[in-house]
Amino acid sequence: MGLILPYLATLMVFFFIYNIFTWGLNIQFGYAGVLDFTFITFVACGAYFAGVFALGPGSKQTGFEWILGLNWPFPIALLAGAAAAGILGLIIGLIAINRLRSDYMAIVTLAAGTVIYGLVSNFTPLFDGFDGLAGLTQPFSQILPLNSNQFTYLWVLVSGVVMVVCWFIAQRILNSPLGRTMRATRDDQDAADTFGKDTVRVRLIAMSMGAVLAGVGGALLMGFIGAFSPAGWTSGETFVVFAAMIVGGTGNNWGGVVGSFVVAVLINEATRYIPPIQADPTLIPTVRNMLIGASLIVVLWVRPQGIIPEARRRLYQLPLRPGKPPAAEVESA
Amino acid sequence: MGLILQSVGFGLVTASVLAVASVGLTLQFGVTNYINFAYGTFLMLAAYLTWTLSVKAHLNFILAAAVACVLMGVIAVGVARTIFKHFVDRQAPLFYLLIVTFGLSLIVSNVIEAIWGPGFETYNLSVGTPLTLGPFSLTPTQLLIMGLAVVLMLGIHFMLTRTVLGKAMRAMSDNRDLAQVSGINTDRITMWTWFITGCLAGLAGIALTVTTVSFGPTSADSFLFVIFAAVILGGIGHPYGAMLGALVLGIITEVSAVVVSSAYKDDIAFVALIVVLLLRPQGLITSRGRA
Numbered sequence: 001m002g003l004i005l006p007y008l009a010t011l012m013v014f015f016f017i018y019n020i021f022t023w024g025l026n027i028q029f030g031y032a033g034v035l036d037f038t039f040i041t042f043v044a045c046g047a048y049f050a051g052v053f054a055l056g057p058g059s060k061q062t063g064f065e066w067i068l069g070l071n072w073p074f075p076i077a078l079l080a081g082a083a084a085a086g087i088l089g090l091i092i093g094l095i096a097i098n099r100l101r102s103d104y105m106a107i108v109t110l111a112a113g114t115v116i117y118g119l120v121s122n123f124t125p126l127f128d129g130f131d132g133l134a135g136l137t138q139p140f141s142q143i144l145p146l147n148s149n150q151f152t153y154l155w156v157l158v159s160g161v162v163m164v165v166c167w168f169i170a171q172r173i174l175n176s177p178l179g180r181t182m183r184a185t186r187d188d189q190d191a192a193d194t195f196g197k198d199t200v201r202v203r204l205i206a207m208s209m210g211a212v213l214a215g216v217g218g219a220l221l222m223g224f225i226g227a228f229s230p231a232g233w234t235s236g237e238t239f240v241v242f243a244a245m246i247v248g249g250t251g252n253n254w255g256g257v258v259g260s261f262v263v264a265v266l267i268n269e270a271t272r273y274i275p276p277i278q279a280d281p282t283l284i285p286t287v288r289n290m291l292i293g294a295s296l297i298v299v300l301w302v303r304p305q306g307i308i309p310e311a312r313r314r315l316y317q318l319p320l321r322p323g324k325p326p327a328a329e330v331e332s333a
Numbered sequence: 334m335g336l337i338l339q340s341v342g343f344g345l346v347t348a349s350v351l352a353v354a355s356v357g358l359t360l361q362f363g364v365t366n367y368i369n370f371a372y373g374t375f376l377m378l379a380a381y382l383t384w385t386l387s388v389k390a391h392l393n394f395i396l397a398a399a400v401a402c403v404l405m406g407v408i409a410v411g412v413a414r415t416i417f418k419h420f421v422d423r424q425a426p427l428f429y430l431l432i433v434t435f436g437l438s439l440i441v442s443n444v445i446e447a448i449w450g451p452g453f454e455t456y457n458l459s460v461g462t463p464l465t466l467g468p469f470s471l472t473p474t475q476l477l478i479m480g481l482a483v484v485l486m487l488g489i490h491f492m493l494t495r496t497v498l499g500k501a502m503r504a505m506s507d508n509r510d511l512a513q514v515s516g517i518n519t520d521r522i523t524m525w526t527w528f529i530t531g532c533l534a535g536l537a538g539i540a541l542t543v544t545t546v547s548f549g550p551t552s553a554d555s556f557l558f559v560i561f562a563a564v565i566l567g568g569i570g571h572p573y574g575a576m577l578g579a580l581v582l583g584i585i586t587e588v589s590a591v592v593v594s595s596a597y598k599d600d601i602a603f604v605a606l607i608v609v610l611l612l613r614p615q616g617l618i619t620s621r622g623r624a
Binding site: 029033035037095102103104106107108110111112114115118119122235236239242243246282283286287289290292293294296297300301304 | 367368370416419420425427428429431432433435436437438439440442443444446447450451554555558561562565596599600603606607610611614
């Protein structure tokens with residue numbers, strides 16, 4: 001009994017953080033149709049920058065080496081991580097969304113992610129290379145000295161509050177004129193262009209906003225675990241968020257909640273606590289990854305709209321007389 | 334200076350591997366019109382099949398490689414028939430197909446890891462003493478890979494220009510509907526294309542792992558986007574462009590390994606990719622010889 005509550009709290013933290021990830025990817029892909037195959041890079045960007053803002057200075061002598069090291073309070077570090085991820089999203093977006101077709105976009109994001117991964121892992125002065133950042137003291141420990149279980153409960157609260165804020169941001173964008181333009185761009189870019197919408201700019205905003213949410217989630221992860229290294233953001237992690245978004249349903253944020261619960265919590269995180277099989281310790285992780293890959297394909301096959309489909313909007317139909325399609329009226333007129 | 338010339342020699346070897354891989358990817362793109370993000374895992378799967386056949390089953394290496402290539406072709410056809418065809422037939426959005434191939438790459442790479450484990454393997458091949466040819470110094474294996482690539486490229490050229498299959502593939506990549514009404518069995522041509530792309534992926538994977546000596550399940554991950562860079566540089570869907578792109582990128586990456594540092598090889602390829610995308614997104618070759 002003593003273990004179950006902290007365990008559930010840990011899962012809850014991951015659930016909240018993955019919700020933020022899934023909404024972020026949803027803004028990019030579900031709203032605006034930007035195919036970002038390196039979502040996890042933005043998560044990492046947020047985590048690293050939050051880390052170096054919150055951590056003390058690193059030095060070569062101790063073997064822990066990183067830039068900045070400002071010792072700033074965690075909330076500011078979180079915002080810094082979010083901003084850094086947003087800027088990175090804008091930079092990659094500027095290259096990828098250059099009036100190119102969607103497969104080019106996917107290639108550029110994937111390639112950029114691979115290069116950044118290699119750079120961060122090999123270039124130690126930046127974020128301590130492959131060893132990564134470590135040794136972050138519990139955020140808020142000066143005001144609230146807590147043991148590790150109590151800290152987990154605190155983090156349920158913190159990530160919950162941040163999640164609610166992100167929910168309002170994501171919903172706000174979805175229901176705004178900007179969100180409408182994003183969906184129009186996704187559904188038919190030429191048509192949106194024809195109506196005078198700046199589709200490149202709209203998709204850049206989506207890319208950047210999605211990256212901001214990724215960065216917020218990454219910063220929360222950094223604060224929760226206290227360490228972050230390249231082993232934590234291999235390209236496989238992007239699949240988890242993609243699978244969560246596709247399974248739950250794209251273009252709406254409730255789908256993201258369902259998807260991140262099914263994929264990220266039930267398949268991805270909860271199975272990490274299954275003891276490894278002695279004879280073959282890699283079997284459970286590989287089967288888990290196969291399941292995640294298969295869930296992407298199966299859902300796109302049988303139910304591409306996901307568990308919770310995007311609501312059909314009727315704004316563009318506006319029939320003058322209900323029950324009659326507008327096309328028939330044009331013909332009769 | 335001698336070192337740079339020497340690295341040009343290595344560049345030609347890399348270019349040979351890259352050319353085989355790029356032509357395989359671009360041929361498939363030309364005919365089917367979507368990118369296969371699982372292509373990198375195809376390379377590794379063939380390499381591991383060759384390893385099992387030659388090291389575990391003690392088959393002759395050349396025979397093992399040939400069997401693995403054909404097997405990879407069959408697997409590619411199998412995947413295309415069972416999974417991709419479903420989405421193509423329903424005219425699913427391009428997004429779906431890209432995500433499906435992306436998901437497939439996760440599945441295949443984990444199948445590889447589940448069967449062969451995450452460790453590194455090597456073929457039991459003797460490296461051979463390097464031969465010195467002018468400024469270049471290359472092993473017999475490397476020369477063999479280069480020779481094989483040249484023969485293959487000529488073979489692809491003759492297939493595309495002289496055979497019914499090649500002409501049908503070019504017609505399909507030009508205009509699929511027009512090809513279909515002209516009586517070309519597009520289904521059959523598509524499946525042959527997948528077989529060829531699978532074989533070429535297999536061959537490239539084996540050549541890649543022979544040149545890198547030891548290999549693990551993720552060895553082709555960064556190579557995949559050097560392939561993408563070569564394909565885009567040459568103009569996506571153009572086999573001759575892909576050959577040219579492979580030659581340029583192969584030499585650029587190897588020379589930069591000497592001039593800058595071998596740790597930043599991938600970054601140089603990425604910079605080349607970005608420069609091409611910004612300046613000439615349609616690629617070097619646009620109209621002539623599209624497949």
